[in-house]
Amino acid sequence: MDILHIIALAIIQGLTEFLPISSSAHLILPNQVLGWPDQGLAFDVAVHFGTLLAVIAYFRKDVWALIRDGLAGFGSGKFTDDGRLAWLIVLATIPAGLAGLAFQGFIETTLRSAAVIASTTIIFGVVLWWADARSVHTHTLAQLNWKRALAIGAAQALALIPGTSRSGITMTAGLMLGMERKDAARFSFLMSIPIIALSALLLIIELLEQSQPVHWHDLFLGTVLSGISAFVCIHYFLQFINRIGMAPFAIYRLLLGAALFWMILG
Incomplete structure (x- = not known):
């Protein structure tokens, strides 16, 4: 890929991973509209890893508290707020993990079309x-509580459908x-850590x-740029979301x- 393609796609991935606007909808535009080449699987791994590093870095104190208190509570049976939240995140990750294992092949072959992405972008908007x-x-x-966390986790499973937006659907469920x-955004971002890690591993x-x-x-540059743009995105989104x-x-x-749709039908 050209350096311009690397920079643009990495920043797009970093921003759209955490904004409720669908990364898949944006990543098809350079290819479909501008005729850019497909970025390839290796680049996808790199930019996903960059966004994972960004969310861990931004919530580093929270992540440490969640791991520490989650494990301590599991051993003692007495949970702090952070320990309880850690296991709620684990619970909320299960539906998307199971759905991904069961339906990923079907989604990859059947639902990754511009028409599906356009439809889900509008519907879930x-x-x-x-x-x-x-x-x-x-x-x-x-x-x-566990019922609400599981409901948000079930909503996260819908994000396997291209155009839905993982952050968008989980925030929507939290607001509902x-x-x-x-707090809906914060839980969505913390939930993203295990699911992005699992996706990157696959x-x-x-x-x-x-x-x-x-x-x-190319992969190093993509990782760095997606990580920086994701970190900035998380920071300013949390700063302004209650106001806007x-x-x-x-x-x-x-x-x-x-x-x-105009692009598809035009």
Whole structure:
């Protein structure tokens, strides 16, 4: 790939991984509209790894507390808030993990089309807008229980459908359950750590089975740029989400979905 392609695709992945606007919808645009070459599996692994490093780095204190208190509580039977949250994240990861193992082949061969991505971009944009408008925005992470965590985890499984947006659907589910915007986003980001790690692991296994040459300098640049853009995205999203709400992202999804349909039908 050209250096411009690497920079653009890495930044797109870093930003759209955590904004509720669908990374898959954005990553087809350079290929479909501009005729850019497919970035390849190795590059996908690199940019996913970059976003994983970004979310771990941003929430490094939280991650340490979750691991420490989660393991301590498992041993003693007495859980702190962080320890309880750690196991709720594990619980919320199970539905997407099982769905991925069961349906990944079907999704890869049947649902990865521009029409599907355009449709889900619009549909789940409307649902996000509705959930944000109807939510009471009163429940915090401290009030999260296993039923609500499992419901958000089940919603995360829908993100296997291209165009849905993992962060978008999990935030939507949190808002439907009455969570504050910032806490819904925070739980979504923390939930992303195990699911992105699992996705990256599966991509690495698939990559090892291929015999194509690896351009390590391209992968390093992609990892760094996606990580930096993801870190910045998380920071500013959490800073402003309570003030701006989800409406701007929902409107953007509607416009993006319409543009994709125009591209398909034009």
